[in-house]
Amino acid sequence: MARSDGTPITIGLSAAIVGLQKETPLILTVREDDRADCKDMLPFGPYDPLRHRTFELGLRAFVKAQAGLHIGHVEQLYTFGDRGRHARPDDEGDHVVSVGYLALSRGAAPDDEESAIALQRSGASFQPWYIYFPWEDWRAGRPKMLDSYLLPILQQWAGKDDESRGKRLKLAFALDDLTWDDERVLDRYELLYEAGLIEEAAADRGDAVVDAASERIDFSCSGRAMRFDHRRILATAISRLRAKLKYRPLVFELMGPEFTLTDLQKTVEALAGRHLHKQNFRRLVETNALVEPTGTTSARTGGRPAQLFRFRKEVLLERAAPGLRV
Structure with missing residues (x-):
């Protein structure tokens, strides 16, 4: 062609x-x-x-x-x-x-x-x-590099433009007491790229674009670089997967045929990048009838045997959006 x-x-x-x-x-x-x-x-x-x-x-x-x-x-x-x-x-x-x-x-x-x-x-x-996206993992709390490095430079960069940069920054990085939206992976990557805080931006444009001569860019704080625009493609994929977990049972594509509810919760947390309240999560799983007990238990945790479950495939025929909106 x-x-x-x-x-x-x-x-x-x-x-x-x-x-x-x-x-x-x-x-x-x-x-x-x-x-x-x-x-x-x-x-x-x-x-x-x-x-x-x-x-x-x-x-x-x-x-x-x-x-x-x-x-x-x-x-x-x-x-x-x-x-x-x-x-x-x-x-x-x-x-x-x-x-x-x-x-x-x-x-x-x-x-x-x-x-x-x-x-x-x-x-x-x-x-x-x-x-590749260290600022996206909140399972152990707010990532330190956000406040110590990335956000101060982003705010300085956003202040040199009209209000559009500031609004995008506020929504993407949950400033001014907004709630962190785990689906905005691509939005955050695009802002970091535009501000020159991503190594690929320096490679694409010949230099970093943060117009502050005294500012030393430390790419080690902004994740491992990838060739071409592959990290942008990956950011798009993570955004899509995190969004679809909430209305499609895709998480079970990554689970074994049998699992404990703790296994399921840890998997959702790993993909979403945030910690979930145990009882609220189990109540959500039960309410949505996504799993069913196998009648067997697992003792691999070393403590009291945990009940094993499997994905209840009938849920796909029962409603249009059988996901985990946590």
Whole structure:
């Protein structure tokens, strides 16, 4: 496919593949090589319309080939095609337009030995997603880097514009006693990018854009960088997943067939990035009739045996929005 000026355009597929292990939400990443300065990327591949009838079939095929993983729930996020997202002004290669996807993988391991070998050869690995967005994890309280570093610079940056920056900052970062909205992951990332507090912004624009000569930008406070615009795609995926947990039972795509209510709560907390009140959470689960007891217990906690539950699939037929609006 080419534009009128002859510049070729390639359609790519990028996948934010979410797994979970030991109460840690994970994202599958790949690298071009083993160099220390090589940035993480989301798995991606070209769309071949001669081999794959749909984008989703193409996505599943290259994920299986690259990482040996079976993915469950898959949904399209957004089309990412900004100028410069892959190429530089003097590049003559194809302009890459990526169709981003959110995919869920139960566990964080390949399906079999052959798949495990494919994963190892590909250089792919699961990484905790909070290393890319450390300000999003509130399970142990308000992240310190917000008040000690990020917010002071953001407020200084916002004050040099009209009211629009200040309003966006107030909503995204819950200033002036607003409640933190866990779904605004992309909004927060975009503000940090615009203010030059994200390493990718410096790479894209040639320098940081905070116009304060005395300000030293410390990218270690703003998470691990990714290649191209892959961290923006990941922010979009986390925002979407956190929102859909509230009206779709997607959390069970990441659970085993049997689990305790504590397991379920810890999983929701890990994905939402915040601590939940135990009794309120259990009341919500019971009210929504999302689970049913298996009649067995688990003693792996070391204390009193905990009752095991499973997802009650009939809930999908009973109402339109069977989620966990916590």
